[in-house]
Amino acid sequence: MTGASRIRVADLLADPLLHGAVTLAGHGGLERPVTDVSRHTADTPAAAADGTGDGIAGHLLVCDDSQITPPHRLDALVRRARTAHAAGLLIAAGGGRPLLSAVRLADRLELPVLWLENAEPATLLCELGIRVRAHELTRARTVLALVRQLGAKTSGHDILASARRTLAAPLSLVTSDGTPLLGDPVPLPAGLRLDLPVPQQTEHLLVHPVQPLHEGDSPRAAAWLAVPLERADPDRAETLAVSLAVVEPFVRSWLTGRRAGADRDAVFRAGLLTEITAARDTVSRDTVENALSLGWRLQDWHTGIHLTTDDPRTREDLDSLLAPLRSELARHRVHIVRPVDSGDGWAAWISSPAEPRPEEARRLLRALRITLAALPHTHGPALDIAGIGRPRRGPAGLADTLAEARDAASLARSHAFRPAVEHADELGVARLLATLQRSEVTRAFAETALAPLRDPEHTHLLDTLRAFLESGGSAVAAAQTLGVHRNTIGARIRQIRERLGIDLDDPSRRLALQMACRALDPHT
Template identity: 30%
Template structure:
């Protein structure tokens, strides 16, 4: 019975992974195949309908003599065959090649490992087309993926894709180079975030049915791989957060935990502090969106840094990302952390939906050094944010005020005392407190001259004098007292950097 399919020899060859066919002689025509017929003997060729693709089955059981191949080509030509397939044959004698070329008859061979009957049925189902072939290929590919889902090792995903591709009859490529949409049917999702996508070599009904299921299996494998790879690192990341935030009296206990987790806390550390913000929102963003952006930034950092030399830790602290590079003293650790974190900031900024403001601490040894480098990095990030230097990595200065402030900032007691000094201004509201701190800082920088402070603030000197009166009344202080003036100046400096 004639088929309605538009299948052709060239189409069969494009599905090389499925059929294992190769062109041995003649052209790869686009002429539609009307029938598929099997032939055990040369006599069977005469019974094949015209415009058939004839599969010679005997080649898989015993070698066919050269003269019989010549006869088969002549008979197929007289039957106006769409093509001739020798199951298990990988080459033709030269006489057969010349006969096929003159007759414009496509002659194909197949891999020796596949039986002729199985090949005949598969080609027939493909030529008939329709839902049955689509469903059979898709189901076979999904089953192949599920069978390979428990594989481990660096080549596990590749082995799974190869098994699924063989069933579908086309290659499947894992593309990790570009942005991936959540709605992409081949999206590989890790922790709710698309990290890669599967790209099939053919976009037909079977691949469209199977691709989402295969991508889901690959997603589970990737999640399992990340959990296994980063589980110790995530535990150490939580410990790092505690070490950065704790009071110094708690540090010895945390250091003991660090050794138990094989975290070489006695080595040298360089800390980078990244502020992650939503580029699309100007007046604040939702908690869910902020958490999503931070998780995506963390995942990107983990995926990038685990392939780099050295020891890396990535931790989330509030809405910020803390990256710690750890190594031996005397190594170019600072340069390496600056380079890798700078590359990460550039990659995140290229997305267009994330604003990153980064600060980098100096190399410091031991647990106290880790805390100090983190404090430096945080102050540097605050300074970059105040200067609106987003998309950059600002380094802490090795000497000077920021380093002193960073040391103060690393102490919960110092932070608490300096915050208490300005608490009366904070009670007046955010806007009034900001005016008060800015005016005091300009006044102190001007060495107590309201006139010079007015020039910096672009105000009249009388306006500065008025501000100073209500500020001192609110604080209940005397600016003529040296210790008070010094404490206020330190508090204002820290507040402005932290802002």
Template identity: 25%
Template sequence: MTSVKTLLEIPELRMRLRTGSALLGREISRIYVTELPDPSRYVSTGELVLSGLLWWREPGDAEDWVSSLARAGVAALAASGADTDGIPDDVVRACAQHRIPLLEVPADLSFAVITERVVLALAADRGREPSGARKRLLSTADAPLPVLLRQGAEELRAACWVLSGTGRVVGGTTPEAPPVEWFMPDRERTIRDEYTLLPVGGRFAIPWILAVRTPETDDLADELAGLVSLARARAEQVRQMADRAAAPLFAALAGGGGDLAAALASSGRTDPVRVVVARTQDGELAPELLAELLAETSASFGAVGEDAYGIVEVDEHWPAHWASIARERLSTVERFVDLSGVSVGLSGPVMVDGLRGAAQEALYAVEVAARRGERSAVVAGEDVAVHRLLIAGAPDELRRSMRERVLGGLLAYDAAQGTDLVRTVRVFLECSSSPTAAAKALHVHVNTLRYRITRASELLGLDLNDFATQVDVYLALRS
């Protein structure tokens, strides 16, 4: 049985017990690495949780984090110091209070080494002496995904791929990957034609699938899937660290306050960029979803409130039809995830000094997407009329004031007389000020149309045949 005590007895791990000496008999069933600020959705009973404490920022942060581990029933926490002083005192106190054995990991010890040793120990518990192939595969546990897949393909003697639930090919040893649609979500593995597809474990809403070009099942494929899961967790930690560094920029960008100039200067960006905003019903899925949609770009991410923001460089690799690609991927991933109420907005390209305006454009595109009433929708700012974007950027109070100042007399007349001159004016302007076209659209005689426009002009105190006046009135109508 692999227990917490077992880990302390492995000389090469050099881990030191900080608290929980009476709990060393706890059995370890699995291992999970996390730096999430709220791991409650992802940890489970019997797990050894590894953490570099990147979520810890100040005293007091540990209570909620450690209590979530206790509620999940984890076996122990193995952590490396959050700073040069080692594990913070409040982490030690919280683990003692919530009865979580706390093991301190030496700063120079890779989590991959711990993972390899725990996996080997668990395999021995199951009565399976690790084969040479498994040992060689486990030796790449700390390697990047492409290296891991190459080693897996060599040991399995078959081509391997990792597919995202969005249909994206995350990585592979040959270009021709099977479609993710072949995978059946309600099965542990799917065998179709000459391929085996099995889920990559992990606590992500959007799944990854390991595909192997063999119709035969093999325990080594399951081992590879587990190592891919750890590789994904490591990549997520790297992304979250980058997100934390970019947090001031997104806070200033989304809030309209803060020192945006300083945040822009620290971003180091000099090329044109676009802003992408994703919004979901519960807000929790948005960051992961946006990261998947922008996975093949050079992007920075940040979450502000319930929205996830992305700033992506526009270079020769940026696809001009990105919005269509995003729609297709959202449609594909709906087999695995409920995307009800997902809205994505994309701004046009700007230089970094135009980021705030681009963020407002992307936010308005999100609003347009949400109003479409579809399960998920993607809208690009270029597809929205300029006057709508200009109006959307104005505060609600200003829009109401503008509407009342320009249209107040006409609105009051319609309300008092039961007429609909406001609609007549709107149709007239939308028909390029053509009395004939407007009369046809309203199913009235052209002379009746001219009379109504003359009466509306009198009530407004404006000349509706003047172009500048027409612009003002139309913007007021659309506000």
């Protein structure tokens, strides 16, 4: 029996099992918790060797007539039980009553003495023991059922579904920001310390960490098992906490297997891309077949994308952002292949049977800027640098466009703003712009044109203008870059128009202001 029992002597006294019992003494101790029920004998250990009384501490001792006869023996029994920190005495006796001295002693020591006539001690011991241990029996049955159910499950969905049925609780597997991996979304209260991989409980939620998958991994949990605690009593919460600890190794085993498969797949895709870029138009038939198995259409037109970052996080952490990146790009009708780890970043591309139209490049550039700004930055910067290559055809074209995308990403990395996305078509233009923005003429124009925004009171407007122009005139992307609502960007743009007296819808004026902002930025 654990010390977590919440059944008191008073609870047992009100139970039908003790109907007719009276409290002879020790009314002041009726709130004591009962951790077990045991039969008092001459061999019952009174106390542990260190004097703490752990031998029968918290027990309700069941006695019969033989142990209180003659009546003065009850005095010694009361003293012995109190020294051992017993919860109380239950005397199953005949018609006699104890001496007044024993009653007064029990009252003074606040040791409950319950008197139940014509009761069978063995029956009381068995039935009261079941009553006290009920939540432990429930917990043991739950754990046994979980182990039996989960032993044959191999997929995360099956593991979680079985656990949910057994626990009759809406169990979910979530990331550290609450994103569901399996099950329903779970709002995570602000009080949780998800940087500490230990079980935690709030008033309405219980979470258990799924430990790092490999030795040497980040100490943060790989994921969290979470279950709501709406109207859950303490015993139910304790049963759920133990159950999550039982479920966790099964989930970790599944995640480890998935990760091993993903690692093998990542190595295969990286090796295949290396073969393609090396062989160019002389790729072997096996390489073509392997590419087709991944959905790579080598003879199509390809537009390369190179993703990278200055983020110090591990590549495993950043890999988790690739799926939401693809999903978000798909919302903009941009469908890229699954990114391939290229050592200095991730290579991806778009394939199409026909040559992309020029406006497709502008749409891709805008979609990628908006998407990178929208990615979660839970622990700091994330994937925030990208380069885009020109459309090229065939296996050699794929190699060329990916090389151009890598060069464009290098240019993007030199910018002070984030996210930074550049297109290969802009590389020559970028050099020209860099020369222009360092000229004295551009500097003088910048100081004059942007003077209304350079005083300390309006620096937020200058930052907004810079973000707005670098985002291609997108209020949404500028809002995500600055971490404000897009309505705030709209209000600030109106103020900028009024203060500068310039039409921001005019492409030429927008370009001039963008050059002016870069000329005043010491990082460009």
